[in-house]
Amino acid sequence: MADKIGIYVCHCGSNIAGTIDVEEVARWAGKNIEGVVVSRDYKFMCSSLGQQMIEDDIKNEGLTGVVVGACSPHLHEKTFRNACKRAGLNPFLCQMTNLREHVSWVNSDKAAGTKKAKALIFAAAERVKRQKPLEPMEVEVNPATLVVGGGIAGLQATLELADAGYPVYLVEREPSIGGHMAQFDKTFPTLDCSACILTPKMSEVGQHENVTLLTYSELEEVSGSVGNFKVKIRKKARYVDEDKCTGCGICIEKCPRKVIDNAFEAGMGYRKAIYSPFPQAVPRIPVIDTENCTWFTRGKCRVCSKVCPTDAVDYDQKDETVELNVGNIIMATGWKLFDCKRIPQYGFGRLANVYTSMEFERLCNAAGPTSGKIVMRDGKTEPKSVAIVHCVGSRDVNFNPYCSAVCCMAALKFGHLVLEKTKAEVYSFYIDIRTPMKEYEEFYQRLLGEGMHFIRGKVAEVTDAARRPEEHGKLIVQAEDTLLGKQRRIPVDMVILMGGLEPQADAKELGLKCGISCSMAGWYTERHPKLDPVATMTDGVFVAGVCQGPKDIPAAVAQGAAAAARVAGMIAKGIVTIEPIVASIDEENCSGCRICNDLCPFNAIEYDEEKKVSRVITALCKGCGTCVAACPAGVITGAHFNNEQIFAEIDGILWDANPQAEVEIASV
């Protein structure tokens, strides 16, 4: 069939017409490009009249391809594709070329702009002639959802979906859900007790009929694609039978082995070798820490087994793999605290009374190791002065360049707690105090009123090397008071380091399993930083909470709910359409070299051992085209971006560069 191409050049008011002679471009295209049957310019092509014009031409002229020279396809590609669709032309036979952002707005010379516009139109026309009609695929959506991470963001997402009536599998690595929030004492700026607002949510999740809780479990493998993921979860052996255990806790009470609790208590307290991380844990089923349990290390003891009234302790339990089918996945894997030992000049790990923020949370917590008494490492002395160091590992190119977003407010909270519980003076060393959210600045004002001292200067070092008599036996915090332009040394009893937030150590690895990427800093990359903040580049995989970037509790909760809403929308619709821009392999000619297999980060290429050829799993392919470029046999085709189409585009875009080509065109 002969090509019948329509060219539509938009003025965009004077936005394009100001620096491109659009009438000339349209006239020239109509005359010089083979196969063009109509070529028009119009004031606003995206207006309903403009669209109507294209639709009419498609119907009246029987167009086989449409080229729109207007703004960026990122703005109006959908608009014009829909117009074509309405007129009965496959939307993938419409090609937009960017005359505004890429030509008229960046150029002030009309002759040069017009020349460049012609090249872009020519390229689009050459390309569109070779474009193929494509149909999006449709798949059904499994109504079950996997939520990875049982912190506050994951809990919120879980509850939203479960309450909507959809089944949810919640996977949590630790023995209990709750996340970091369960470790906190108070939450800023309202100073609600963290446990009081969190534990009801935890038990709701624990008891919800639509929620299957998989604690002490890890995400092992993800396959399949949006609507129909298959996931493998490894349930680590608890050595306690979940069905038999009643959570009475007598095993924990009687266990003779005490261990420093580096997880929940941040090293500030102890737990037993068989333990539940905290009293309100959900589920209340304990786990045995085999590295410390006397039975596992020395083959003696078995006290827990002897005292268990339901015979639930099972030393022979093994890790177990659970396979699940879900339609969508929400990643809410959270964060870890910056390792303060990486800044040796702050003395953490060397100077006893230097604390991390997480240690201090436990110190303040009424359920913590000191029952909430703020005392120094000796366990009894109340500090007379406390320094709080901001930006520990944050806003520092030597460590993490980003702002961790929550530390300023947490520092103010700590200041308040110290002032409330002790008679100590509190000094905050800051670069900038950042309190932009609701009621946050008011909280800062409150602390100013409570007498917290603010010294503007990044702390240079914390030392016990006294220079003056009053410094002996103290920790000296040395910094420049930048508002005075003077170096100051403040002797204090206790120092709290506001360590920054960091991605989980295995965030990248976990992300790769479900095909999502990380930013330079290691946070999961959302589909769009502003307009699509919970979706990812992989359809059916969403992100919520700090794993996407530092944020406070309200923001994490909002994101958890948002991710759930997106998932609920997909489930309610029941069907998902998949973009047809994917790769395909001509199996007849595939040599089976497998070069493409390892290139695909989405594991969308499988190898058929029998036929010795590679094959694209269409539903997994994201259409990046890397395999297409790499195939040595040239048998992989990237739909809508195949070699023929791109070669044609190159030919067209260089219409004026190649004297021979010009001759050819002129002869048409």
Added chain:
Amino acid sequence: MKYAYYPGCSLERNAAAYDHSVREVSDLLGIKLQEIDDWNCCGATEYFSQNELAACAVIARNLALVEPQTDQIVAPCAACYLNLAKTDKLMVDHPEFGKEVNQCLAAGGLKYEPGRVTVRHMLDVIVDDIGETAVRDKVVRPLAGLRVAPYYGCQVVRPIDNNDNPEYPMKMDHLLNWLGAEVVDYPVKAHCCGGHLTQISEPQAFELIRRLLQNAQDYNADMIICMCPMCQLNLDGYQSRVNGFFGTEFKLPIMYFTQMLGIAFGIDPQKLGFGKELVTAMPVLEAKLGGLLV
């Protein structure tokens, strides 16, 4: 293992003990040091204060004099080490500047290809290249019972990365441990000795020296072990003047780490330059190690 050796001016006289002990210890550990023929002064910090290009050209002459078959140069002095390393890095990172330096060298018929020579400090060579086993094997007289405070100073650990922590370096701690000494972990081990301030502003310099001596004493060190002639001069040579200035009574011997290696290896203390220090080390060595050095 073969290295070009750049002793630097201090090691000719003032820090002869360092030079002698470096050579003795190197011989024993199989480190071949080939002194650069006709080397010149690195210009310390002073040349950089006046003319950066001239400073680098003066330093680069030494790099250019390194024989083609050798690609590592070792300097025992912190200032020399930094100047050599910094000049090479500047020439690598800023090729235009590197060309200018080479234009200067050309006036003397020389040429240096940036990055050709790796600049090492003596401590790094012994700890990283020779390593724990080889060092421990040579110890015949462990320094057990001696409380030593390793003092790193500034210019080896900062700003060029020498594979140690610039804030809290550990290499000398490890090395002295291998010798059986009791290593004092004190917070100012990489703080400044005052550098050339002794020549410019004594009160300021003496305060910096006092901080170090005070802190080492607070941590009950028997002696301070250093790795730079300037540090040694300031802490040792000026110690009595610091005492006079502040009314303190510090009596801390300041020794080079290579001297300590030497005695642990059983080398004759005379050959290691013992006795050249102003605050004598003999009494404490006598008391803690017992008669070894008589």
Added chain:
Amino acid sequence: MAAHIAEKKGTFLEEVIEATPGGERLVHCLQCGSCGGSCPSGADMQYTPRTLIAMINANDRDAVLAANTMWACVSCYFCTSRCPQDIPITDIIYTLKRLSIAEKRYRDTDAPALAKTFTDFVDRYGRSFEFGLATGYHLLKRPISMMKMGPMGLQMFTRGRMALRPTKIRQIEQLQAIINKAKELSAK
């Protein structure tokens, strides 16, 4: 030429950046004060390094070059190593020293004289000369402190740690040719 490329404004900031390898990081200063807080001489400085950077930004050239900050610097590189913005602060201080010496803007400091005496020895002999440095510079600048140095110098001498004559390198003409070329090039 594209309109977005900033025109040279001839500011002091530009001058300092140009004269310092890596100096372009200067514009990233957060004014956090980790340099001023870390400086072992911080207490003796009229302006902390951070303040100097603010003054450079404010184009306060005269005050910067007359400041005592540079002369209190001991080149310990704590500021550089700790700077959260990767600004080569010590090197910037060197740049300011050079500008201050070149234009004789320094006040109340003997540091430039020391530097001059030191480099004169290097230029003449190819080696530094501690005794000459001590005597030459101290006789010139501070005869009284020379007296105080007496006993220490004697001790150093008796322990063979001080030479009375400088060492001269063999190929001093070669070194001098190199230095002269450098001086010629940097004069441009």
Added chain:
Amino acid sequence: MSNENFDPIIVGFFCNWCSYRAADLAGSARIKYPSNVRIIRVMCSGRVDPTFVLKALADGADGVMIAGCHPGECHYINQNYKAMRRYEMLKHTLSAMGVEPERVRLVWASAAEGQQLAEAIDELVGDVRRLGPLHWLQNWDENGQRQKALDDIVKEHEEAMEVSA
């Protein structure tokens, strides 16, 4: 060959997610840059087959710019690293064929870096202008080697093709 009046043509292969949007942003911000670069959109810099670049040069382009997301920010996880590897390979091939490798440039531009992209374009246009026109096509046709050379290139790339992610 350097010529002030020479107006080079440069073909850009820009990834859909970062650099194409960076060019959009340069437009929205009305940043002016030379009109010599003509942009072709691909989904990912990893899609850029070295033969696209060679074809563009053979068809009369004087330079090529490949633009992708910053390393670590690829929308397809890490495919831009593959572009990076191919680019290195391509530069060798170009040198071997007598084309100045400076004519082809790989740049990273995030969607927020309109300004940086414009500067990179400026720089490339300036560099190519200094190098002068690339009369590759004519040169090849003169000695009849064009097809053979193209075949050789394709073969070389096949041999050097990456094997793992």
